[in-house]
Amino acid sequence: MLPDLTDLSDFRTVLAQAPGPDAEALSAAQERNGQLTKPPGALGRLEELAIWYAGWRGDARPVIGAPQLVVFAGNHGVTAQGVSAFPAEVTAQMVLNFQHGGAAINQLARAAGARMDVRALELDRPTEDFTKDPAMSEADLLEALRVGWMAVDPSADLLVVGEMGIGNTTPAAALACALYGGDAADWTGRGTGVDDAGLTNKARVVGEGVALHGKTDDGLELLRCLGGREIAAMAGAIAAARVLRIPVILDGFICTAAAACLVRVSETALDHAVAGHQSAESAHARLLGKLGKEPLLSLGLRLGEGSGGALAINILKSAVACHSGMATFAEAGVADG
Structure with missing residues (x-):
């Protein structure tokens, strides 16, 4: 327990x-x-x-008989900086879609035989704009970690965590940049499809956030200052699975950024995890390389939601079945x- x-x-x-x-x-x-x-x-x-x-x-x-997939949702104050092609209201709308079974991840979870759960984290209270203040207080971070921690079913024998949060490739890029260095532009991608001007603006926002908060090597402090509630919840769930010895399939760039924060807490934090796929988000391959994780699939996905991880469930099931x-x-x- x-x-x-x-x-x-x-x-x-x-x-x-x-x-x-x-x-x-x-x-x-x-x-x-x-x-x-x-x-x-x-x-x-x-x-x-x-x-x-x-x-x-x-x-x-x-035998793999009880895979669990959990989608965490959160909203981000940094969207006020114009970093996404979609408005923040879409987060709550997509949560309803998940709950009604209408999203891509619902179909992929069903195809993989995985139980799917959805956890929305205070969508009416976005995180702070991290170019001005830390994204979360310590209490907010702890609560988000606990949501993820408690979302894991101890009887599950495989875990995939996904996310929904308009703008959340921006905090993911900021976390990766703060953890591994380099220029903000190297870690910043188009996310949901921003144009060239939007990409330049997004890299500026990432750079400002890292300049303000990136002077620490502490993974949890970076998660607090540059992350988001759903990103912290994913980290909490991955950590809980580690304690329970439940293998984890990592999803895309945002999930991998959450996981990377855990490695700064414990070097063995991701020994129970494999990378489900390499997404089309430009910096995901680089981030996987930093973690030493070779993806199982590379299908040009950039949806999030846990979609790539869900697809990889059947790869792992096939391996275990053989x-x-x-x-x-x-x-x-x-x-x-």
């Missing part, structure tokens, strides 16, 4: 002390993989994924050479 979070130091301590994969299950899964009816390495990365998954679930022959369902050479009566 998950411990409660009463303050940010609790979060830091619990994440730093989170357990690693089960060494016995990992070893047994590796041994089983070597006995399956196929040439060594013939299933490529699927073999690595299945063994990785087995270690985190503590089962040398696991590992656990295939016969060994001895069971099949096949000579292994």
